[in-house]
Amino acid sequence: MEIESIGTVKSKFDEPADPEEMQKEESTIIIKPEYEEGLYRIEDNDYLQVAFQFHLSDSYELKAPRRHGRVRGVFASRSPNRPSSIGTTCVELLERQGRRLKIKGLDAVDGTPILDLKPYAAIMDKPDDDFADKKEDPRAEINHLIRSHDLESLLIKAGELHGHFCPYVSLGVIAGAYALDELGLKSAGMEDVVAIVETNSCFSDGVQYATGCSFGNNALIYRDYGKTAVTVAKRDGTGIRLYVKDNDELLSEYPEAEELFDKVIVNRAGTKEDKKRINQLWNEIAFELIRKPVDELFNIEEVNAELSEYAPIFEDAFCNDCGEKIMGPKAVSKEDKDLCISCADADYLQLDGRGLVEVE
Ligand SMILES: [Zn+2]
Ligand SMILES: [Zn+2]
Incomplete structure (x- = not known):
């Protein structure tokens, strides 16, 4: 089988970089002259599906650790190293000039051969994420996000509960989602899955949201240790405890945030600008942490937790x-x-x- 390339990518990226960084940038697709007529009225579309060749990739592994350190099959990943090295990405079409298409969101390097273009059609391409079954299973969407390791969307949703984005709510989401996924559990907020938190900080909100074990449904147990740690366990007590690695080291990567934290939060002496800036930094850190491998952030151990009985009903x-x-x-x-x-x-x-x- 042979596939003809219909054009090439012009990008500021000469070599592969973090796909999320690449997707923030604009690039250009230049279509070969003989295919230009095929672009007729393409500018009616705001978004395009772009199929391209990962021309720099020369090997693949069918099963290997992928992003976030999880082992997954190649077809369960978006890895560029695949048997038929084809990439597909949905991009925003900013402008057409003849056979040049200015686009935003393509994670392909300079010189990438383009194989095909199609309009993105929400009705065909967008998954049915209305989650109509939410009335039956309120955690349908959360469970879906955990299974597909879409922690970023999960963090965004956790922000609805927590009110802001910060490093610790992010860590709570990471820990809670990891534990449920690893234990193969779905929580229904009925104490069959229990989370034991050892602190009542921003971390606990991330845990509550991701695990569905909350203050109100008695599936959240509070142990007053003052540690950024959580145990997620089944009813029989088998579970996983995640304890955050050196927090100071974690945040020392962000010296500006550390300094402002002392000024604004510890000493309550920040200006309005300082407060704005720290919120902005916290936001960035939260979304950076969510992309790190879980074992870089936490010590993880299997445990046998001692659980109390189901919550009694009192007279x-x-x-x-x-x-x-x-x-x-x-x-x-x-x-x-x-x-x-x-x-x-x-x-x-x-x-x-x-x-x-x-x-x-
Ligand atoms: Zn917070
Ligand atoms: Zn009274």
């Missing part, structure tokens, strides 16, 4: 003073009365920014 009690309903075991007996902790003025535990604290 209700009523406070004899204020009349409010309380969980039975939380009632305090005082002077022959059943009182709520508040009316009894009793000590209690509170989870706040300091961790669990006893309030007297």
Whole structure:
């Protein structure tokens, strides 16, 4: 079988680079004169599917570690090293000048042979991601993102819960998604999958979102260790614990962020610009971390976690003073009365920014 190239790529990239970096740039496809007529009205399309040849690749492995360090088959990856070395990418068509197409988003180096162009048609090409079945399985989309290792989309969604993007929410998403994927688990927020977090920081929100183990569904257990670590376990206790490697080292790659963190967050002394800048930096770091191999970020160990029973259903009690309903075991007996902790003025535990604290 022989395939004719219909043109070539002109790009500022002479050699392969991070595909995501390449996709941020504009490049040009120059179509051979004999095919120019075939471009008639191509500019009616905002997006094109481009098929091209990975002409620099000369070998492939059917099964090998891919991006993020996961072992996957070549057909389950977007690796440029493939048996028939064909790449396909959806690009934005910015402008046509004769047989030159200015495009954005192509991850192909200078001189790449173009094999084919087609308009991108959302109705044909876009996966059905309406997730109509979300009413039946609210985590359908999240599970899909975990299975396909699309951590970037998962982080974007986790931002809806967390309110901002930062390195630690990113780490929480990475850890939670990795554990579920590795254990082959889907969480339904019913305590069959349990996450034990050892800190209540931004990290915990990433974990809650990715694992579906939350404060409210009792599948989240809080252990007040003050460590950036999480154990995700099955009901029988078998699971994985991920403990973040040296955080300081991680952030020392970003000295500006470190400095601003001290100024803005630790000393609460930043200007408006400083705050804006740190948010911007945090955002960038969060999305950089999400692309790193998980074992670069975490120590990972198999564990047998000791889990408590399923959350018990307690009988209700009523406070004899204020009349409010309380969980039975939380009632305090005082002077022959059943009182709520508040009316009894009793000590209690509170989870706040300091961790669990006893309030007297
Ligand atoms: Zn955060
Ligand atoms: Zn009361």
